[in-house]
Amino acid sequence: MSATISLKIEFGGGLELLFSNQRSHHVTVPAFVPASSGTAKATALPAGDEDGAPKRPVDLAYLIFWLRDNLLKEREELFIENGTVRPGILVLVNDADWELEGEGEYQLKDGDEIVFISTLHGG
Amino acid sequence: MSCGNPVADANALMQRRKKYDKTNSCVKCKVTQGNLVIRHAVYCKDCFLHLVVHKFRRALEPTVNPKPDGPRRTALKPAGNLLVGFSGGLGSSVLLDLVHRCYVALDKSTMPSDGGRDHPRHERVWKKVTICYVEVCDAFPGMRDRTEEITQHVKRYDDLEFVPLRIQDAFDRSWWEKIGGKSFPSEIGASLADEALFLQSLPSTSADPLTSLRAYLSSLPTPTAVTASIQTLTRLLLLHTALQTGSSHLVLGTSLTSLAVSLISGVAQGAGFNIREETQEEWTPEPETLMGLDHAPDASEGSKTGKKGKRTVRVVRPLRDVGMKECAAWAWWSGVPVVGKEKWVWAGAKPGIATLTKDFIVGLEKDYPSTVSTIVRTCSKLAPKGEVSGKCILCGRPAQRGVQEWKARISIRDRPPAPGSTEDATAKTADAEPLQPSLTPYLCYSCHTTLTSKSARPLPSPWPASAQAPLVSLPVWTEARLSSAIRDVDGAEHVHAEIMQTRQVGQDEMKGIVDEFLLDDQE
Numbered sequence: 148m149s150a151t152i153s154l155k156i157e158f159g160g161g162l163e164l165l166f167s168n169q170r171s172h173h174v175t176v177p178a179f180v181p182a183s184s185g186t187a188k189a190t191a192l193p194a195g196d197e198d199g200a201p202k203r204p205v206d207l208a209y210l211i212f213w214l215r216d217n218l219l220k221e222r223e224e225l226f227i228e229n230g231t232v233r234p235g236i237l238v239l240v241n242d243a244d245w246e247l248e249g250e251g252e253y254q255l256k257d258g259d260e261i262v263f264i265s266t267l268h269g270g
Numbered sequence: 271m272s273c274g275n276p277v278a279d280a281n282a283l284m285q286r287r288k289k290y291d292k293t294n295s296c297v298k299c300k301v302t303q304g305n306l307v308i309r310h311a312v313y314c315k316d317c318f319l320h321l322v323v324h325k326f327r328r329a330l331e332p333t334v335n336p337k338p339d340g341p342r343r344t345a346l347k348p349a350g351n352l353l354v355g356f357s358g359g360l361g362s363s364v365l366l367d368l369v370h371r372c373y374v375a376l377d378k379s380t381m382p383s384d385g386g387r388d389h390p391r392h393e394r395v396w397k398k399v400t401i402c403y404v405e406v407c408d409a410f411p412g413m414r415d416r417t418e419e420i421t422q423h424v425k426r427y428d429d430l431e432f433v434p435l436r437i438q439d440a441f442d443r444s445w446w447e448k449i450g451g452k453s454f455p456s457e458i459g460a461s462l463a464d465e466a467l468f469l470q471s472l473p474s475t476s477a478d479p480l481t482s483l484r485a486y487l488s489s490l491p492t493p494t495a496v497t498a499s500i501q502t503l504t505r506l507l508l509l510h511t512a513l514q515t516g517s518s519h520l521v522l523g524t525s526l527t528s529l530a531v532s533l534i535s536g537v538a539q540g541a542g543f544n545i546r547e548e549t550q551e552e553w554t555p556e557p558e559t560l561m562g563l564d565h566a567p568d569a570s571e572g573s574k575t576g577k578k579g580k581r582t583v584r585v586v587r588p589l590r591d592v593g594m595k596e597c598a599a600w601a602w603w604s605g606v607p608v609v610g611k612e613k614w615v616w617a618g619a620k621p622g623i624a625t626l627t628k629d630f631i632v633g634l635e636k637d638y639p640s641t642v643s644t645i646v647r648t649c650s651k652l653a654p655k656g657e658v659s660g661k662c663i664l665c666g667r668p669a670q671r672g673v674q675e676w677k678a679r680i681s682i683r684d685r686p687p688a689p690g691s692t693e694d695a696t697a698k699t700a701d702a703e704p705l706q707p708s709l710t711p712y713l714c715y716s717c718h719t720t721l722t723s724k725s726a727r728p729l730p731s732p733w734p735a736s737a738q739a740p741l742v743s744l745p746v747w748t749e750a751r752l753s754s755a756i757r758d759v760d761g762a763e764h765v766h767a768e769i770m771q772t773r774q775v776g777q778d779e780m781k782g783i784v785d786e787f788l789l790d791d792q793e
Binding site for chain 2: 159160161234235237239242243244246247250262264265266267
């Protein structure tokens, strides 16, 4: 099993301005990420993993922080607020509303296409 | 489920509440898996796209005919052309796309599946469709001019005319005369620094429109007032453009979310009397402000004037049942690019009521989506009490009778000077300014509040260099009405003839006037 997951990320509605003015991005994220305390069950660690910390499969919540830390160029408060996307941002996972997939808890799969659309257009 | 320690016991945490009801299959076709959640209901992509078109038509079509349909649905025959107010924002972009698909390109996928009277084989509903865009960048320092981008964007839609305006046209006499406004010989300026809003003639060599606009905005007391004024100016520019293009209908891209914002922020600024106008209104220009309406350039094109020379523009918001999220999904799935708008900010400005309301409502929509539609539904049940007394000279909406009397009763005013110096004070006030005309009696409650409601602290204006001009020009439609009012004072009796004048009354004089009404409670 691969240690990373490839994703296609798209930004719309003006959000692309925060991400180097580029609408389409291809990113690679780790398949397993540190579990934050208390909110997720620890999974069985793959053999050979020296790090004893509990891990969870990478999810949308993690991706949002990952994007902020690795792709976001400016004005972080226009993308992320209170640990999730700012109100007014629509998130589609493979063309479906993320609310249908459990929002931040949706576990990412290789080849997923995630779209972030701002409805506020700066206004 | 126990309320135990989540780390030790995985079942201790309460299940997160689902954001949709029942299953994740589409509630309409029940077959396909859902793509979108709207207010707890799940829709698949196809059903959702049809639903948006259906809601758009359902909100617009009953307003097309001059009189509402009787028991039988009649064909759509509007009294004039259609003007689409376009701001570059999400709602406008979706609106323009829908108008074009349904009424110009006649996209079959948007037609009702049966034949019927609205079938494209019949002639088009709207003879002429015009898009009007008002560029506001000159009102804010450093704001980008988007006119060119918007011009390119609207080229996607063939068969539509495009009229770009600038916000300073509201102070431009040549624009006013071009659209058929009655010219006024000289301008009347208002002193916005003084809450009495005194009027005075301006020298005939008045400033250019841009300078007038900036002086006007700089004289406003609060950031809320700046936002409200720009919105009012834009709306009146669109209404007059509708007249010029022979349009009987003006459609705006206000979504359900934006409507909730404007309803709440309107009430917060004192515009409750016009709460119904915020959703839909019929506007008629004041006859004395326009050259015989037959002179308006496109008046003859496809417009029928009901009574002699009387033209009405109906303002409709067809997306008022379509939330912001739905607009975004529609735009994304239908390939509609959105040019976007910028925030209206300037150095040192705190957010005004409109901005704060929008932040609140957008946050509310995320966590409790049904509340936003409840706000709109509840507001639609409201009807204000009170009589209408003419139309506000600034915003063109019905003004409530008795505004100033009410304000005087609820306000704490400056006290006249102490009894010891009364005599001097009386003499001074008597000799002071001769009775001066004021803008106040012509204004509705919210426009008066917008112009006079000051903050305790002085606030930075967008154009500090223009700040505190003693007298500022008013928008051209206001000037036209004022100048007509003054003209008529000398002439025959006219309902607008009276220009009320106010002056401050000294304590002794006031006592003299009310003396006979005072109860004798002292020996």
